[in-house]
Amino acid sequence: MSRQRVISPVVNLLRSPDGARDRQLLFGDAVNVTETQNGWSRIIADKDGYAGWVASDQLGTEVSDTHWITAPATHAYAQPDMKSPDRISLSFGSRVQVLSEQGRFLETELGFIPSVHAKRRETRFSDPVAVAELFLGTPYLWGGNSRLGLDCSGLVQAGLLACGLACPGDSSDQERELGKVLPAGTKPKRGDLLFWKGHVAWVFGENMLLHANAYHMDVTFEPMDQAIARIDKQGDGPVTSHKRL
Structure with missing residues (x-):
């Protein structure tokens, strides 16, 4: 195992060498390289423990970021x-x-x-929803983690990591690991998370969500009641959990 860092602006983290994208890494992200083969490196990302494959030439010597x-x-x-x-x-x-x-x-x-x-490097934001709001209008991108493109879990992770809070990369893991489940009927408040099967959204305010979604194909605001009805109608089911950090 060796220590390296990402040296390209945005790097796809793949399920297998030359395979499907699961997530992305950004310039300066520190990683542990666990295996190399034919120009590919299997890595584990420091920031969230996500493992996958990246092109070896997109990695370089680790330096101390400031x-x-x-x-x-x-x-x-x-x-x-x-x-x-x-x-x-x-x-x-x-x-x-x-x-x-x-x-x-x-x-x-x-x-x-x-x-x-x-x-x-020690600077932290205090409001993850305000961080997420910085990405308004960013195109939706499955597995995306940058200003060039984000998916729902990437938007949640960006907000939490910026506030110094641990956050996994996938919405299923986020639903399992983040916050506390609230009883049905609890009034949502800013900073809560709503989860569906395969989707997550920030509660921005009264009856308003902020999320990256494939329906609008960008990071956008959407009335909460409208989103809940739309997602159910399109076949993705009801809200599976309402959680508070």
Whole structure:
């Protein structure tokens, strides 16, 4: 077993070498490599224990990150100047090592990142729903974990990890491991989670959900009663649990 990190902006975590995508990893995510074969590495992600396969050339030497990206997305520029060429884009949650501060920019191995888009590694948000709201309009993507695309469980995980709260990657595991089940008829409040078979949504406020869903194909608000009726009507059944963190 060896320690490495992700060195591409977004990396698909596959079920098998060259197989189906289960989740995604972001630049700077630390992993344990447990096996390599024919250009593929089987890894276990530090952030949630998710295991799968990634292309070996998307991994590199582990370094100590100092900051993480707290804007929905950012660019790394060739110079500490927003008019200089942009080299690469990074998503919320990506981890970088800052080498120096240059005015309004942070120097990293990738280039210069606006300092307003990153915080020190120990920084945590306090409201996971507010974090999820940053992703409004992000396209739905099965197994997605970045600003380029998210699924329902990816949106929940992004919010909780940003607040320093452990969260598995799949909605079935989230339903089993997160929070406490509330009795039927309990009035939902902001920050609760509603689960269906294969789906999860944040309670944003009174009769309002915030979720990444394949019906709207993006991260969106939807009236709670409307979503419950729609999901049942489309054949995915009723709410399976209402949980509070």
